[in-house]
Amino acid sequence: MSAWDRLDIRFLPRYSGFMKIRSAMCWLTCAFTTTLALTACESVDIDPSVAERPLPRAGDPVDAELAAAGETVFLRSCVACHDWEKPLVGPALAGVTERRSPEWIRSMVLSPDSMLVTDSVVRTLHGDYPVPMPDLQIGEVRFRAIWEYMRSR
Ligand code: HEC
Numbered sequence: 001m002s003a004w005d006r007l008d009i010r011f012l013p014r015y016s017g018f019m020k021i022r023s024a025m026c027w028l029t030c031a032f033t034t035t036l037a038l039t040a041c042e043s044v045d046i047d048p049s050v051a052e053r054p055l056p057r058a059g060d061p062v063d064a065e066l067a068a069a070g071e072t073v074f075l076r077s078c079v080a081c082h083d084w085e086k087p088l089v090g091p092a093l094a095g096v097t098e099r100r101s102p103e104w105i106r107s108m109v110l111s112p113d114s115m116l117v118t119d120s121v122v123r124t125l126h127g128d129y130p131v132p133m134p135d136l137q138i139g140e141v142r143f144r145a146i147w148e149y150m151r152s153r
Contacts, residue, residue: 033134036080044072044142051140055106055147058097062152070149073142081133084153090129097150105150109143111135 046069081089096105100121108115108122112133115122126132138146 029131032080036077036134036136044069044145046141046145048141050144053144055102055144056151057102058151060151063148064152066145067148067152070142070145070147070152073138073146074149077136077138078146087128089131090133091125093150094153097153102147105147106143108133109136109138109146110140 046066050063050066082091082093084092084094086092100108104119104121107119112122113135116126116132
């Protein structure tokens with residue numbers, strides 16, 4: 001008699017309603033993140049030399065063309081979770097250029113995963129939101145455009 005013959009199906013875990021819902025949630029989260037990553041990959045025309053410029057301060061003059069490209073990137077990659085006035089999946093961003101330094105925002109956008117581990121401000125913020133901010137592979141050039149857009153608001 002093999003081990004399979006002795007197996008009693010009553011003791012096997014059931015594919016219960018709870019597991020169905022949990023599995024559906026996993027698929028939804030996965031589809032959501034994939035869609036975000038794919039739309040983020042569509043190219044926006046930005047002069048790559050912007051990455052070589054010094055990082056502007058919040059109140060510095062704005063490069064309007066770069067800010068417009070940044071709005072496009074923001075609308076594709078960030079609005080799913082961020083509004084300016086009210087919290088959604090992530091915090092409302094109004095006033096963020098005053099409450100955080102340019103370097104801090106850069107780290108948050110480029111490597112949210114390590115910020116969640118190393119930065120106590122992000123860990124505290126995260127307590128209020130269901131999922132952590134994902135790494136959207138924004139890169140320096142697109143970050144510079146987003147930063148210009150944030151400063152222009
Ligand atoms: C899947 C949802 C999601 C997406 C997409 C997302 N964020 Fe976030 N973001 C969050 C959450 C949640 C937090 C709060 C910190 C945490 O829990 O990781 C956050 C925090 C932030 C903060 C800090 C806010 C503060 O009050 O200090 C900034 C800045 C930010 N995100 C910018 C962006 C930008 C720019 C993009 C697009 C490139 C983006 N986020 C895309 C969810 C998201």
